[in-house]
Amino acid sequence: AQSVAQPEDQVNVAEGNPLTVKCTYSVSGNPYLFWYVQYPNRGLQFLLKYITGDNLVKGSYGFEAEFNKSQTSFHLKKPSALVSDSALYFCAVRAYGSSNTGKLIFGQGTTLQVKP
Amino acid sequence: GAVVSQHPSRVICKSGTSVKIECRSLDFQATTMFWYRQFPKKSLMLMATSNEGSKATYEQGVEKDKFLINHASLTLSTLTVTSAHPEDSSFYICSAGDLAGEHEQFFGPGTRLTVL
Numbered sequence: 001a002q003s004v005a006q007p008e009d010q011v012n013v014a015e016g017n018p019l020t021v022k023c024t025y026s027v028s029g030n031p032y033l034f035w036y037v038q039y040p041n042r043g044l045q046f047l048l049k050y051i052t053g054d055n056l057v058k059g060s061y062g063f064e065a066e067f068n069k070s071q072t073s074f075h076l077k078k079p080s081a082l083v084s085d086s087a088l089y090f091c092a093v094r095a096y097g098s099s100n101t102g103k104l105i106f107g108q109g110t111t112l113q114v115k116p
Numbered sequence: 117g118a119v120v121s122q123h124p125s126r127v128i129c130k131s132g133t134s135v136k137i138e139c140r141s142l143d144f145q146a147t148t149m150f151w152y153r154q155f156p157k158k159s160l161m162l163m164a165t166s167n168e169g170s171k172a173t174y175e176q177g178v179e180k181d182k183f184l185i186n187h188a189s190l191t192l193s194t195l196t197v198t199s200a201h202p203e204d205s206s207f208y209i210c211s212a213g214d215l216a217g218e219h220e221q222f223f224g225p226g227t228r229l230t231v232l
Contacts, residue, residue, distance in 0.1 A: 043209050043223035044160075062212055083225075090159065102148055102213050104221060106159045 002027045006095050006107035013114055014080045015095070021076040021110045023065075023091030033074040034104065035065055037087045044090065049111040070091060081114045088112075118144045120212050122224035129200055130232055136196045137227045139210030145190035146212035150221065151183075154207045166193045200231040 003026045024033055031053050036044040048059025050067045058064045065076045074091060078100045091107040119142040129135050139149055146169055152160040163174045164185050172185035178203055184196040193212075197204050211221040 033121075041153060041207075041226065041228065043120075043225040044211075046220050047224070049220050049229070088157070102221070103150070103165060108159045109157075111157070 002093065004105050004107050006091055006108040006110045008110050009088050009108070010111045012099055013112070015114050015116050016080050017081050017086070017111065018021060019078050019081040019114070021078065021089050023074045023107055024072050025074060025091070025093045026072060026080060033067060034058065034062070034092045034094070035076050036090045036092060038090065039087050047076070083114045083116055086112055087115045118212070118220045118222040120208055120210065120224040123127060123146040124227060125225060126228045128230045128232065131201055133200055134196055134198045135200055136194055137208055137221045139193045139212070139224050140220070141191045141212040147190065148213050149187060150211045151185060151195050151208045152211070154209060162175070162210060170189050174197070197229065202231045205229055
């Protein structure tokens, strides 16, 4: 079965400190991995994706993520957190196979709280 | 990134009535659109995949006669909640994607449905 896990419901960091939001996945075939952010009562905004190539992917708003095939992880990181980064973050995977429909499988979401 | 709009952003209706939600891709043609439902502080639940010119594919447990989906053009998909019930109150989000490449999905801003 294909799945995505975000083991932390909430991550708390102080402004200016580095942040990490964890994501692990389980899919058949090569994973296409995504991170999205959601602000209250809003849709999801795309942050970054890994399709192929360099394992370290840089995205919007200073975020980056590292694809680790051996650990089946795709953790989201930022060197210096901002209060405005406080939001709900979703990791998602899209797996290509014989029945490719482009569906995304989402993790449970992690609330990031950045305190001044 | 590409822009997806949803209308209305917020709707309140009485039990037993039907509500239509529109999802439009504003600057690209979307061969596929997806409809999600999101409960408070929870992940997105995929309801159905909508393909232009063909019937939608519903996820297990989603009643196709209750949640009618129409994807009549490459820029518009509609979700109609029929005989709305208070249990249908939720945040509904659509996304659009192009299966031709490795493209991420682009999400609409969501529609908050409240059934009284």
